[in-house]
Structure formats: structure tokens, C-alpha cells
Amino acid sequence: MRHKHFWLVSSLLLLAMNPAFADSERSQYTLEQAIDTALANNPELGIMQARIEQANAQLGxxxxxxxxxIKASLSYQHSDNPAQAFAMIIAQRRLSFAGSDFNHPGGVDNYRPQVTATYSLFRGGQDYYRKQAAELGIETSELEKAATRNQLVNNVTAAYYGELAAMEAHDVSLRSMEAVQSELNQSRIRFDAGTLLKSDVLSLEVQLAEAKDSEIQAANTIELxxxxxxxxxxxxASENFAISSSQHAALPAGPAVFDELLNQALSSHPELKAADKRVAIAEQQLNxxxxxxxxxxxxxVSxxxxxxDLAFSSNRxxxxxxxxxEVDVFSGFATQEKIKKAEHELTAAQEAARQTRLRIxxxxxxxxxxxxxxxxxxxxxxxxxxxxxxxLRLVNEQxxxxxxxxxxxIEAEVARDKAHTRQITARFDALRAEADLKQATGFWQ
Incomplete structure (x- = not known):
């Protein structure tokens, strides 16, 4: 009994420490695990998050x-111009009327360290409108990330179901190959015994080649x-990866009426909301x-x-x-042209929002x-x-x-395979269509 426990524990530890075993367990992705991994690792979402941070920086x-x-500065000036030199001497608090030749002061050096503070009292509301546009930009970036997330989830779902469909189609091809190969082996025996025509054997060989071709295509579809x-x-590309083939997705329920779906999309779809935010941003830019x-x-104040020299003294x-x-009296029509540009950008944003709604x-x-x-x-x-x-069962008995x-x-065999293929295609088409419907209504967010 002690030896049995030892070997049992040893086996469990060996399996736990075996990297190949651990990788094979970890690489079996369910659909939910695949979606979670995509949301954590896909670089597109990282790009969208960086754009959100850019929008935050723009708001700041x-x-x-x-x-x-507030600015600090240090300036240096040298001049022998009487007016400038006289002004610098007065600013330095060293004007003396004794022995001074104001017409020929010679070269004068002036160093001025200075701190200046400025504050905007009024800019016609431009600062306020820019702040409003920046805040809308953050909201737009977040909605764009949500739309990208929806698209990513839909793409992962479609690819996942596509691989499951290819795997089932591959299984059908393998079963077809086995059935045709078995029939071909029996037919060859009967042909050798003189009870079957050569053309029948050749027909089965052709059917086997077609089944192998279908199997190759299905295997390639799985890899893609x-x-x-x-x-x-x-x-x-080098990482181990496999989906969980044991996961069986049931057929989805029938869709709701179109008006109900449209109302849901209009109230929750991130792309529509982002388009509306872009219109609001364009309005603020026009302001x-x-x-x-x-x-x-x-x-x-300075x-x-x-x-x-550079010696500082509070006496100076x-x-x-x-x-x-200040107000711009004439700017060469630059202000008018900027207004026209902003008006056209607003029109473009409004049309883009209308186009987004029509597309959705x-x-x-x-x-x-x-x-x-x-x-x-x-x-x-x-x-x-x-x-x-x-x-096929009746034909096989016959x-x-x-x-x-x-x-x-062969006709019955082909009809059976096609029926299975149509069933697989219809089932996974329904699952993919359900995913498309969820994306179109903004459900994934």
C-alpha cells in the first residue's frame, strides 16, 4: 500500500512538472477563454488605450x-547708443550728473534677470470651448475603444466557430475516407474473385481521392x-494553441423584430455614440x-x-x-477662412454620423x-x-x-456527406450571425 501511494504521488508530480503536459492543458481554449485572452493581449486595444491617454493629455x-x-529669463545688452545707454544707466540706479557726457556715454553693459507672470482674463471663450472639445475627445476615444472591443470579440467568435466548423468537416471527411476505403478493399477482393467489374473499383478509387482532397482542404482550413x-x-505563431473541441454551442434563438433591435443599437452602440461625439467636437471647434x-x-506682472554685471541687488x-x-481688426481674412473650415468640418462630421447610422x-x-x-x-x-x-444504410444493404x-x-455516400456538411455550415453560420447581431446592436460592450 505504501508503494502504491508513492507511485501515485510520483505520477501526479511528474504530470504537474511536465511542461508538455502543462502546455497542452493550458492551450485548450474555450470561446470565453479565447475572448478574454484577446481582450488582454491584442495590440489593437493597446493602441486605443494609448489614444485615450493622448486625449487626456490634450485635455490637460x-x-x-x-x-x-510664469517665465524666468536672463537678458544681456551692450550699446553705445546715447538714448539706450542713458536708459540702462538710469535702470541700474547709477546715474551721476558729475563728469557725465550724455552724448558720448561709451559702451554700457546691462544684465537683466527677470520673472514674468501672465494671466489670460478673456479670450472670447476660446479656452472654454477648447476644454469642452478635449473632454468630448476623451469620451470619443473611450467609445472608439469600446467599438474596437466589439469588433475584436466578434472576430474572435467568428474565427473560433470557423475552426470548429472546419474540425467537424474534417471529421466528416475522415469518416468518408474510412467508409470508402473499406468499400474499396472489399471491392478489390470481389474483383480478384471475378465477381465485380474493374470500373466499379476505379469509381471507388476516384471517390477515395475526392474524399482525401476534402480532408486536405478541411485540415488546411483548420490551420488557417x-x-x-x-x-x-x-x-x-510558435506558441502552442488549440481550441476546446468538446465545447458544443447550441443553436441561438431567433432574432427579435428589427425595430426593437434598431432601438437597442441606437441607445447603446458605441460607434453611433462616438459619431455623435465627433459632431459635438466639431461644434466646439466652430465656436x-x-x-x-x-x-x-x-x-x-514682471x-x-x-x-x-550679474551681481543682484534689491536696490536695483x-x-x-x-x-x-487687443482685438484683430484685419487678419487678411484668416479668421473668416478658419470659420469656413470649421463649418465644413462640422458638416463632414454630421454626414459621417449619418453614414455610420446607415451602415449599422x-x-x-x-x-x-x-x-x-x-x-x-x-x-x-x-x-x-x-x-x-x-x-445510405439501405443502399449499403442492397x-x-x-x-x-x-x-x-457512391451517390448515397456523397449525398450523406453533403447533408452533414450543410448541417455543420448552417449551425455555425447561425452562431456567427448571432455574433454579428450582437456587434450590430452593441451588445458585446
Whole structure:
């Protein structure tokens, strides 16, 4: 008993420490796990998050206009111009009338360290409108990320179901190959015994080649779907990856009426909301352009000192303060052209929003019709598969009894495979159409 426990524990530890075993367990992705991995690793979402951070930075930049601006500077000037030199000597507090030749003061050096603060009192509302546009830009970036997330989830779902469909089609091809190969082996024995024609054997060989061709195509489709899923999940081509083939998705329910779906999309679809936000941003940009006609007022204060060297002394410091108001009387029509540009950008944003709504309405209607069509096909395919299976069974019995030719058997075999393929296609088309419908209504967010 002690040895049994030892080997049991050892085996469990070996399996747990075996990297190949661990990788094979981890690489079995369900649809939910694949979606979660894509949302965590796909670089497109990282790009959208960076755009959100850019929008936040732009908001911070616009808010900077509401704070005072403080600058420190150091200037140096040398002049022998009597007016300038006389002014510098007075600023340095060293004017002396004794022995001074004001017409020939010689070269004078002046150093001025200075701190200046300015504050915008009024800019016609431009700073406020820019702040509003920046805040709308953040909301737009977040909605664009939600739309990208919806698209990513839909793409992962479609690729996942596409691989499952290819895997089931591959299984059908393998079963067909086995059945045809078994029949071919029996036919060769009967041909060697002189009870079967050579043409029957050749027909089965052709059928086997077609089944092998279908198997190769299905296997290639699986590889392509896996490659697409790895890209969507942010995995490298060398990483181990496989989906959980044991997961069986039931057929979705029928879609709701179009008006109900449209109302849901209009209230929750991130692309529609983002388009509306872009219109609002364009309106704020137009307000900024129009506000350029209004006057601007700035307050300023500066503190510094003038000296012939860099030595600072509070006996030579000075303070200047004031308010400046300015207005553009004529700017070469630049302001008018900026307003026209902003008006056209607003029109473009409004048309883009209308185009987005029309596109989503079309996607919604297409997804609804595709889902209804796929569900109807899936319902019909169930009956077709049962009939094809029964027909193949009867033909096979007749074939064994020598009543029908091999051609009839091949026809029944092909009909059975096609019925299974149509059933697989209809079922996964319905699942993909359901995913498209969820994206079109903004459900994935």
C-alpha cells in the first residue's frame, strides 16, 4: 500500500512538472477563454488605450490656459547708443550728473534677470470651448475603444466557430475516407474473385481521392483558422494553441423584430455614440473659430533688476504690471477662412454620423436575415441528414446483396456527406450571425 501511494504521488508530480503536459492543458481554449485572452493581449486595444491617454493629455493641455503662465529669463545688452545707454544707466540706479557726457556715454553693459507672470482674463471663450472639445475627445476615444472591443470579440467568435466548423468537416471527411476505403478493399477482393467489374473499383478509387482532397482542404482550413485566432489573441505563431473541441454551442434563438433591435443599437452602440461625439467636437471647434472675432485681455506682472554685471541687488530691482487688451481688426481674412473650415468640418462630421447610422442599420438587418436564414437551414438540414443516413444504410444493404451498383453507393455516400456538411455550415453560420447581431446592436460592450 505504501508503494502504491508513492507511485501515485510520483505520477501526479511528474504530470504537474511536465511542461508538455502543462502546455497542452493550458492551450485548450474555450470561446470565453479565447475572448478574454484577446481582450488582454491584442495590440489593437493597446493602441486605443494609448489614444485615450493622448486625449487626456490634450485635455490637460487645454486646462493649462486657465492657469497663470510664469517665465524666468536672463537678458544681456551692450550699446553705445546715447538714448539706450542713458536708459540702462538710469535702470541700474547709477546715474551721476558729475563728469557725465550724455552724448558720448561709451559702451554700457546691462544684465537683466527677470520673472514674468501672465494671466489670460478673456479670450472670447476660446479656452472654454477648447476644454469642452478635449473632454468630448476623451469620451470619443473611450467609445472608439469600446467599438474596437466589439469588433475584436466578434472576430474572435467568428474565427473560433470557423475552426470548429472546419474540425467537424474534417471529421466528416475522415469518416468518408474510412467508409470508402473499406468499400474499396472489399471491392478489390470481389474483383480478384471475378465477381465485380474493374470500373466499379476505379469509381471507388476516384471517390477515395475526392474524399482525401476534402480532408486536405478541411485540415488546411483548420490551420488557417488557428493562425487567424493566434493573431487575434496576440499570440506568436510558435506558441502552442488549440481550441476546446468538446465545447458544443447550441443553436441561438431567433432574432427579435428589427425595430426593437434598431432601438437597442441606437441607445447603446458605441460607434453611433462616438459619431455623435465627433459632431459635438466639431461644434466646439466652430465656436473656437468664431470667438476669434472677440477681443482678448491679458494681465501681466514682471519682477527683475538691471545691473552692469550679474551681481543682484534689491536696490536695483523693479516691478512692472499692467493689462493689455487687443482685438484683430484685419487678419487678411484668416479668421473668416478658419470659420469656413470649421463649418465644413462640422458638416463632414454630421454626414459621417449619418453614414455610420446607415451602415449599422444595414449590418443589423443583414445579421437579422442571416440568422433567420441559418436557423431555417439548420432545421431543414436535420431532416436531410436523417434521410441521407437512412438512404445510405439501405443502399449499403442492397450493395452487399449485389442489387445496386457501386455508382449508386457512391451517390448515397456523397449525398450523406453533403447533408452533414450543410448541417455543420448552417449551425455555425447561425452562431456567427448571432455574433454579428450582437456587434450590430452593441451588445458585446
Amino acid at each position: 493641455e487645454s486646462l493649462a490656459n486657465f492657469y497663470p503662465q 483558422a488557428q493562425s487567424m485566432l493566434k493573431t487575434l489573441l496576440g499570440l506568436s 473656437v473659430a468664431q470667438a476669434a472675432h472677440l477681443p482678448r485681455a491679458d494681465a501681466f 519682477y527683475g533688476s538691471d545691473s552692469k 530691482d523693479n516691478v512692472s504690471a499692467g493689462v493689455m487688451v 442599420e444595414n449590418q443589423l438587418k443583414s445579421a437579422q436575415l442571416n440568422l433567420q436564414n441559418a436557423l431555417s437551414r439548420a432545421e431543414v438540414s436535420v431532416v436531410a441528414v436523417k434521410a441521407a443516413e437512412e438512404a 450493395r452487399q446483396a449485389g442489387v445496386v451498383t457501386v455508382t449508386r453507393y
